[in-house]
Amino acid sequence: MNANISRAPGSTSPATGSIAPTRASAAALGPAELSLSRALRAEWLKLTSLRLNLWLSLAALGLIIITLVATVLSTHYLLAENSPQGAEAQLTGLALFENVFSSFTLVTLLVGALAAVAVTGEHTSGAIRSSLAAVPNRTMFFAAKLLAVCGFIAALTAALMVLSFLVLLPMAGFYDILPPLLDPGLWWMVLSNWAVVIITASIGFGLGALLRSTAGAVVTYCLLLFSGPIALGLLMAITDYAQWVEELARFEIFALQRQFIAGTASMGTDLPVPLAGALLLVWAGVFLIPGWLLFTRRDA
Amino acid sequence: MITASGLSKTYGSRTAVDGISFALEPGRVTGFLGPNGAGKSTTMRLAMGLDRPSAGQITINGRPFAEHRAPLREVGAVLDARASHPGLTGEQQLRILAATHAIPKARVQEVIEMTGLSSVASRRIKGYSLGMSQRLGIAAAMLGDPGVLIFDEPINGLDPEGVRWVRQLVRRLAAQGRTVFISSHLMSEMAQTADHLIVLGQGRIIADQPLGDFIDAAGETRVLVRTEDSQTLMAALAGADVTLVCRDAETFEVRGLDARSIGHRALELGVVVHELTPLHSSLEDSYLKLTGDYVEHRSGGIA
Numbered sequence: 001m002n003a004n005i006s007r008a009p010g011s012t013s014p015a016t017g018s019i020a021p022t023r024a025s026a027a028a029l030g031p032a033e034l035s036l037s038r039a040l041r042a043e044w045l046k047l048t049s050l051r052l053n054l055w056l057s058l059a060a061l062g063l064i065i066i067t068l069v070a071t072v073l074s075t076h077y078l079l080a081e082n083s084p085q086g087a088e089a090q091l092t093g094l095a096l097f098e099n100v101f102s103s104f105t106l107v108t109l110l111v112g113a114l115a116a117v118a119v120t121g122e123h124t125s126g127a128i129r130s131s132l133a134a135v136p137n138r139t140m141f142f143a144a145k146l147l148a149v150c151g152f153i154a155a156l157t158a159a160l161m162v163l164s165f166l167v168l169l170p171m172a173g174f175y176d177i178l179p180p181l182l183d184p185g186l187w188w189m190v191l192s193n194w195a196v197v198i199i200t201a202s203i204g205f206g207l208g209a210l211l212r213s214t215a216g217a218v219v220t221y222c223l224l225l226f227s228g229p230i231a232l233g234l235l236m237a238i239t240d241y242a243q244w245v246e247e248l249a250r251f252e253i254f255a256l257q258r259q260f261i262a263g264t265a266s267m268g269t270d271l272p273v274p275l276a277g278a279l280l281l282v283w284a285g286v287f288l289i290p291g292w293l294l295f296t297r298r299d300a
Numbered sequence: 301m302i303t304a305s306g307l308s309k310t311y312g313s314r315t316a317v318d319g320i321s322f323a324l325e326p327g328r329v330t331g332f333l334g335p336n337g338a339g340k341s342t343t344m345r346l347a348m349g350l351d352r353p354s355a356g357q358i359t360i361n362g363r364p365f366a367e368h369r370a371p372l373r374e375v376g377a378v379l380d381a382r383a384s385h386p387g388l389t390g391e392q393q394l395r396i397l398a399a400t401h402a403i404p405k406a407r408v409q410e411v412i413e414m415t416g417l418s419s420v421a422s423r424r425i426k427g428y429s430l431g432m433s434q435r436l437g438i439a440a441a442m443l444g445d446p447g448v449l450i451f452d453e454p455i456n457g458l459d460p461e462g463v464r465w466v467r468q469l470v471r472r473l474a475a476q477g478r479t480v481f482i483s484s485h486l487m488s489e490m491a492q493t494a495d496h497l498i499v500l501g502q503g504r505i506i507a508d509q510p511l512g513d514f515i516d517a518a519g520e521t522r523v524l525v526r527t528e529d530s531q532t533l534m535a536a537l538a539g540a541d542v543t544l545v546c547r548d549a550e551t552f553e554v555r556g557l558d559a560r561s562i563g564h565r566a567l568e569l570g571v572v573v574h575e576l577t578p579l580h581s582s583l584e585d586s587y588l589k590l591t592g593d594y595v596e597h598r599s600g601g602i603a
Contacts, residue, residue, distance in 0.1 A: 032373050032403055034372075038402055049396070128383075133375070136349045300351070
């Protein structure tokens, strides 16, 4: 194509180039065919280009840094005079990691909002029209966006976990409380926390597709996570810890997260770990599947 | 080629598009006209798969848009100038769209230069004027060098240079054998751009014909006459099928007679005629006459 740039005399607007293109050659356009992997790459580019996602990622980083600083200070205070020995030292070291990784529950809130905004932002800005002009197959678009969002959150969470290790390992070594690094329990804690963040955030994505409103999706997401424990707590008080309420409490999102991350059924009422993980996926599916169905059927 | 067949769209109890059928041929610009709420934008959204038809179908090159393997190569559309994420830069927006089809970065630069956005391509879209957003939309539409182009009000917000550029662009695209479907409320622009017109009124097609035929069919030819003895000539021309409208002491308009007949009558009367000019209807005249009964939102009188 030739692009003969010309500017209208005295024009303050952008100069218009050639009046119109000649037909572009096939070489100039490349293969120019749509595929899921290409749609995924486009969604990844979009996610990494938007400042809002950068700010949310920085907020998650800030949260982990604050947690790490607090952990370093409290560890220094607790172990300054009385250093544990032997097995107790390893348990103390493991508890250190557990404390830091428990803060990933709050990271879940931020990345869940990020996942919701990734969908609602398309609708509120009107960008959905240009997105669907390029990827009109809505199932492909939905899948590409979900995969990109989950991939982005997975990478961010992994980076935050690496940062946590980079701070905790030298500190644990300094105080002689290093847990055994090949301990399956330690790595289960890392991997299960990582999976929980991604699965829970995908609930935000599903809510975004269902509600198409940023405020609605983010508020509903927070309510869903926090209102469950509160409502069940009230219900337990009212019913004097009725059996059916305790049963119900096992299936609430935070309870499932705890049972899954624990790695073993630590309490008598706990569900088996694989079942807890599967039920977390069911929770995600409860919002993702209707979100996908509505997205593919509703006018954009 | 765009083909609609029995296409309908209802929103609740309101029918936006009511069983329309048409076929848009390659190599010509088809103008899409109609009063506000006539269903033009809805039809274009249906073509792009943004809305689902309530009945019938609309295809592009024989298939619904969503079924094409390379949608950007088939159709380029500007349906809403603001259909971009405001947090992206213009170049990012185009690169993201290009990535869906593995279109090279060089092509992105080409369309940026073509639309005159080079100086603002690295700015965030939220800072763009409406005209810049229109240019960005056109750049996005041209990314895949498609054979079909759909433009909904593409000159809104453009400066005169931009309007002229779009007009020439659209003509050139059609000359290259592409199908161009364009809506606008600016009749003067449409008169200079379109080869063929489809006019909608309350969701139905009320005209589907070449531009010239549309103007001739709906318009009335008038003749402007200037003479010092206008009263004599007007009295002689008066008749059942003739309408005379006096402009000033020496000038009047005649409807129902052609210039040749008026000239002959003046000669018979010995009246000196200084001007005898056929006045052709404009597209605007024809359009307003045709769509008068279909206007939903009518303006009040000017005080």
